[in-house]
Amino acid sequence: MPANDSEWGDAMDKCQANGCREEIEAGAFMCAVHWRLLPAALKRTVRRSFREHCGEQGNSLYLPYLDACAQAVEFVAMHEMLPMDNAFRRAATLLEECIADAK
Numbered sequence: 896m897p898a899n900d901s902e903w904g905d906a907m908d909k910c911q912a913n914g915c916r917e918e919i920e921a922g923a924f925m926c927a928v929h930w931r932l933l934p935a936a937l938k939r940t941v942r943r944s945f946r947e948h949c950g951e952q953g954n955s956l957y958l959p960y961l962d963a964c965a966q967a968v969e970f971v972a973m974h975e976m977l978p979m980d981n982a983f984r985r986a987a988t989l990l991e992e993c994i995a996d997a998k
C-alpha cells in the first residue's frame with residue numbers, strides 16, 4: 896500500500912511525490928527537489944487552484960486542485976519511473992462521481 900494513503904487529510908508535512916519521505920513545511924506541497932522537477936505551467940496550476948479552493952473540501956472548486964496535485968504527482972512518478980497511483984487522483988475521481996451524482 897502506498898505510504899500516502901494513511902497520510903491523506905493530515906497536515907501536509909511530507910513531500911507528496913510517490914516514494915519521497917522528505918519532510919517539508921506544513922502547507923507545502925512537495926520538497927524542493929520534486930517541486931523543481933515540475934514544468935512551470937503545472938506549478939502555476941497547482942498554486943492557482945490552491946488559492947481558489949481556499950481550504951474548502953468536498954465542493955466542485957476543490958476538484959481542479961485535486962486534479963492539479965494528481966497531475967504533479969503523476970509527472971514526478973513518471974520522471975522517476977515509479978507507480979503513478981496516488982491519493983489525489985483517487986480523491987478527484989470520487990469527488991467527480993459525487994458531483995455527477997448530485998446533478
Ligand SMILES: [Zn+2]
Binds near residue numbers: 912915926
Ligand atoms: Zn520529494
